[in-house]
Amino acid sequence: MGKRNLFFLFVLMIYCSYSQTEKWKEFILSDNVSPDTIDIRVIQWNDRSLFHDLSFVDIIKKLDDYHVIVRGSRDDFAGLASWPLNNEWKINFDHEQPMTHFYIYAFNDWQLPPEYSILQKTVLSRSTLYLVESDKKKILALAKNPEVTYISNKLVKPKVEFRVIDMNLNPNRINKIHHEFPGLNGSGEVVSIKENRFDPDDIDLLGRSFETGLESEIFDNHANEMATIIAGAGNSFITGKGVVEGAMITSSNFFPVLPDEPEQYLSNNIQTQNHSYGTLQQQEYGPEAMAFDQSTYVNKDLLHVFSSGNEGNLASSGGVYDGLAGYANLTGNIKMSKNSLVVGSVDTIGNAISFVSRGPAYDGRVKPEIVAYSMAGSSNSAALVSGAATILQQQYLEQFEKNMPSALTKALLINAAEDVGFKGLDFITGYGSINAYESLTNLKNGQFFEGSLRQGQTISFPLILPTNAVNLKVTLVWVDPPANPEDFQALVNDLDLKLIDESDLETLPWVLDSSPNEDALSSLAVRAVDRLNNVEQVTIDDPTTSYTVSVEGFKILERQEFYVSYSYELENFFVWDYPTGSDNIPYNGETGSYFRWSSTFKGTGVLAYSIDEGINWITLDDKVNLEKEHWRWNNPPVLNRSAIARITIGNQLYETDAFTISNPPSTSVGFNCADSVMLRWDSSPYASSYEIYRMGNKKLELFTTTPDTFHIVNNKSSLPDTRFAIVPKLGSNQSLIITPTFDYKQQGIECYVASFFQTNVLEKGIYLDLSLGTTYGVDKIIFQRNHLNGFEQIVQLSDLTTDSITFLDNSPNQGFNEHRAIITFSNGEVLTLSAGSSYYVTEFPIRIFPNPAIEGDFLTIITSEFDEIPVLEIIDAQGMIVKTQKVHSTLDQISTSTLSAGIYYYKFYADGENYIGRILIK
Numbered sequence: 001m002g003k004r005n006l007f008f009l010f011v012l013m014i015y016c017s018y019s020q021t022e023k024w025k026e027f028i029l030s031d032n033v034s035p036d037t038i039d040i041r042v043i044q045w046n047d048r049s050l051f052h053d054l055s056f057v058d059i060i061k062k063l064d065d066y067h068v069i070v071r072g073s074r075d076d077f078a079g080l081a082s083w084p085l086n087n088e089w090k091i092n093f094d095h096e097q098p099m100t101h102f103y104i105y106a107f108n109d110w111q112l113p114p115e116y117s118i119l120q121k122t123v124l125s126r127s128t129l130y131l132v133e134s135d136k137k138k139i140l141a142l143a144k145n146p147e148v149t150y151i152s153n154k155l156v157k158p159k160v161e162f163r164v165i166d167m168n169l170n171p172n173r174i175n176k177i178h179h180e181f182p183g184l185n186g187s188g189e190v191v192s193i194k195e196n197r198f199d200p201d202d203i204d205l206l207g208r209s210f211e212t213g214l215e216s217e218i219f220d221n222h223a224n225e226m227a228t229i230i231a232g233a234g235n236s237f238i239t240g241k242g243v244v245e246g247a248m249i250t251s252s253n254f255f256p257v258l259p260d261e262p263e264q265y266l267s268n269n270i271q272t273q274n275h276s277y278g279t280l281q282q283q284e285y286g287p288e289a290m291a292f293d294q295s296t297y298v299n300k301d302l303l304h305v306f307s308s309g310n311e312g313n314l315a316s317s318g319g320v321y322d323g324l325a326g327y328a329n330l331t332g333n334i335k336m337s338k339n340s341l342v343v344g345s346v347d348t349i350g351n352a353i354s355f356v357s358r359g360p361a362y363d364g365r366v367k368p369e370i371v372a373y374s375m376a377g378s379s380n381s382a383a384l385v386s387g388a389a390t391i392l393q394q395q396y397l398e399q400f401e402k403n404m405p406s407a408l409t410k411a412l413l414i415n416a417a418e419d420v421g422f423k424g425l426d427f428i429t430g431y432g433s434i435n436a437y438e439s440l441t442n443l444k445n446g447q448f449f450e451g452s453l454r455q456g457q458t459i460s461f462p463l464i465l466p467t468n469a470v471n472l473k474v475t476l477v478w479v480d481p482p483a484n485p486e487d488f489q490a491l492v493n494d495l496d497l498k499l500i501d502e503s504d505l506e507t508l509p510w511v512l513d514s515s516p517n518e519d520a521l522s523s524l525a526v527r528a529v530d531r532l533n534n535v536e537q538v539t540i541d542d543p544t545t546s547y548t549v550s551v552e553g554f555k556i557l558e559r560q561e562f563y564v565s566y567s568y569e570l571e572n573f574f575v576w577d578y579p580t581g582s583d584n585i586p587y588n589g590e591t592g593s594y595f596r597w598s599s600t601f602k603g604t605g606v607l608a609y610s611i612d613e614g615i616n617w618i619t620l621d622d623k624v625n626l627e628k629e630h631w632r633w634n635n636p637p638v639l640n641r642s643a644i645a646r647i648t649i650g651n652q653l654y655e656t657d658a659f660t661i662s663n664p665p666s667t668s669v670g671f672n673c674a675d676s677v678m679l680r681w682d683s684s685p686y687a688s689s690y691e692i693y694r695m696g697n698k699k700l701e702l703f704t705t706t707p708d709t710f711h712i713v714n715n716k717s718s719l720p721d722t723r724f725a726i727v728p729k730l731g732s733n734q735s736l737i738i739t740p741t742f743d744y745k746q747q748g749i750e751c752y753v754a755s756f757f758q759t760n761v762l763e764k765g766i767y768l769d770l771s772l773g774t775t776y777g778v779d780k781i782i783f784q785r786n787h788l789n790g791f792e793q794i795v796q797l798s799d800l801t802t803d804s805i806t807f808l809d810n811s812p813n814q815g816f817n818e819h820r821a822i823i824t825f826s827n828g829e830v831l832t833l834s835a836g837s838s839y840y841v842t843e844f845p846i847r848i849f850p851n852p853a854i855e856g857d858f859l860t861i862i863t864s865e866f867d868e869i870p871v872l873e874i875i876d877a878q879g880m881i882v883k884t885q886k887v888h889s890t891l892d893q894i895s896t897s898t899l900s901a902g903i904y905y906y907k908f909y910a911d912g913e914n915y916i917g918r919i920l921i922k
Helices: 003-025 050-052 136-144 174-180 221-231 262-267 287-299 376-402 406-415 436-446
Strands: 038-044 058-062 068-071 081-084 101-107 117-123 129-132 148-152 190-194 248-252 270-275 303-307 341-346 372-375 450-453 459-462 469-477 494-501 535-540 548-557 560-570 573-580 594-599 604-610 618-625 630-634 641-649 654-657 658-662 666-672 676-681 689-695 700-706 712-714 724-729 751-761 765-772 778-787 790-798 802-811 817-827 830-840 846-849 860-863 869-873 881-886 889-895 902-910 911-922
Touching: 038 221, 081 765, 117 287, 129 287, 129 902, 136 712, 174 436, 190 221, 190 376, 221 376, 221 548, 248 689, 262 270, 262 287, 262 376, 262 765, 270 376, 287 303, 303 376, 303 406, 303 889, 341 376, 376 406, 376 802, 406 436, 406 450, 406 535, 406 560, 436 790, 450 459, 450 548, 469 548, 494 560, 494 911, 548 560, 604 869, 618 630, 654 700, 676 724, 751 817, 751 830, 765 778, 765 830, 778 802, 790 869, 790 911, 846 902, 846 911
Parallel strands: 190 248, 190 270, 270 303, 303 341, 341 372
Antiparallel strands: 038 068, 038 081, 058 068, 101 129, 101 148, 117 129, 450 560, 459 548, 469 535, 469 560, 494 548, 573 594, 594 630, 604 618, 604 641, 641 654, 641 658, 666 676, 676 712, 689 700, 689 724, 751 765, 765 802, 778 790, 778 817, 817 830, 846 860, 860 889, 869 881, 869 902, 902 911
């Protein structure tokens, strides 16, 4: 380790040690207390090797490298400085929180008295964690019990982070797995989603979930989106296709923030549990972190995947890093656990998302370990990684016929991750952005070692490389025993990784400076011995052909299992990652897509594409930076046809599979009648046919194929579902992008007609607007207008070329008008529609009806528009004005309740003119 790193690690150790030491000194009892009654002590040693001589005592809490709280008699610590403690050190309260729920941590399988209400019990290897509901007085009484070693009310409520779905499986090479290994879709695997409840009837989740009794009562769209990213079937659209569409999913409530019981994971075959939520920032190793570490420690096949949080723009709160801006802002002490996998976010080309939370953990450990794509936050990234882990678990089970150890899952994901952000390891993007395809390849090729060792043992593995190997990477991971609540450092068993070449030259892992200042945390990693993390990684850019992978047990309390994953590349290597033969550009109908490849070439190449099977090539860029491994195609021409791309490097050509360039065609419903429905879609000029899919019990299923751009479904009542999607086909093997799935009942089309209405335009007439779903099967349309006691024809339309028809009735009735349409079909059926009614007045500025009227009824007044408010006077046969009323609109009413039967006259005053008429009341 370099002197600079030694100095900063020493400063951090002293900083932590000082704060813990000062705290425990407050609880020292006088030394004249009888050793028979005091068995809780702080002991101190100057030689760290003495730590291993304490295996006969119970270690309760690590204060720093040289002070530990233990339980034992004074004789056990002969020769060591020790101090007895009172019971107050056990109590860790946040007095601003309501004191109704408490954590109780006790030795062995100590039984809490029955008067305490136990909400959850977690049994650890030599201790037990209780979550109880009680009052403070009863809880404080437990501090006197020598079996109880920790009491806290620091419970926090979980909260989901962002809830915006932004599916893109290309940046992390999951698309390539889907193309080359379609059977690796999570079939036979189960993923648990710990938060509120997802909707099992969501179109992308149908038929692939089950209940365990642990579900929340609250349904949440955020949970739906996480479930879709992990295991969506793509029934809604391609953005609804998740990482493992064949996996089963289940839900578990995330309050309290503790793992489920071990039996729940085992009996339901759950190897991955996704946690896309956060709590408050907590810079400590709390009961929750300990419980999640224990959850994996007792079930070493179980992987907990956490989102890092979305508080990256906030300062750290509490602990060594208190107040530090932009670092150490993980959301919750659950994310301080060691055996979990904490995931951050990057964009499509590996740039860190500024608002996503960053490490380190409270004690300087690397967090997040990895990142994955999401512009919306770490929730989505964690869900994507949970899906990727499930692919590896399925492959391992098929390959080795047993469940995959979670430490190996972590090692494969971390080792294959691509370096992004700062060069090498950092506290923002960890070991890099996952490359799921590379992780899978390393697993398939058996590029890993496993072993176990005890204190002081060293296990070595030979590693032989090709002569043209470059970029060697080796990663060690182990499931560490849980630490104790509030230990100054979480690591319990400390293993050391190093590579030794044929000349005995040793290469150490990369280590970060975790000193509590921004300069240190943003500095580049150095090669050094790692004393903090249970993940260690060695990389060598230009390796030799022979190494020994050495794993040493530096500080181990009991036998420790471990896993090592390794990978390397070859010189002058190039392979396409996107697009594959299953992909479409632009992805998801976006304005652009990234070409992606993996390469060890330096310099530049020429990128081009062809739409005529390679006869002619169109250059996109003649100086593509090969080391960037991506190139954005802005606004690609949407040709709705097949294409291939290639990169030329010197005299070598690297072509993609044939992919497609298309946007999804628009869909509509021609008619939706009682017994049949017509589905319609836009034509794709190069499509030879169209596949029609309907929604089945779990997935879209092929319904039929047609060369037309419409299909009539007869006997529709026999259909189990009303949702459909269309796929244009280019020949028999290649498809253009699928349409979004649509429900024909929700398209606003009844039996042929979308709408029929009048538009009254004074001085012109009345417009009739008729919108059909389709003109297919329509022989003619007759528009009619009311006349005397019936209707008269005003126009007949035949040979229709459009389904949106507008006709002007330029001679409507003066006054009341009702219009209707009679649609005659080629099969002889007739459909009559009403456009409603309106009033039209142009020849005389006022019309009053009914006339004659029935005594007591209302008279309707229709007028033209005037600048001033017109006034209506009603005059009887003797010339007396019997009623006066202002007319406030072009359609108004006047009551005849005060008028007896007889003949009346009216006068209408408007804009300085007088209009006179007669009214008969019977």
